Amino acid sequence: MTSQVNSAEPQTAEAGTRAAVKETKRLDRVIIRFAGDSGDGMQLTGDRFTSETASFGNDLST
Known part of the structure; x- marks a missing residue:
């Protein structure tokens, strides 16, 4: 299993605040x-x- 972390930090509706970065x-x-x-x-x-x-x-297998 490998881990990747998103480096992008999207802007939220409020100016100057950042949303939490989700780990994938x-x-x-x-x-x-x-x-x-x-x-x-x-x-x-x-x-x-x-x-x-x-x-x-x-x-996929069923």
Whole structure:
């Protein structure tokens, strides 16, 4: 696992103040579980998630 820190500090609505910098981490593996019935939109959720994650070049197994 590698860590990356965003160096950009975005300006907030108030002049002269800065927002907190968020740390991002690059992970080798992630498990995401969706739970629900087909009638709850789980098939659509799975389909959309599969399409999006594949568009970023990630491997996916179900």
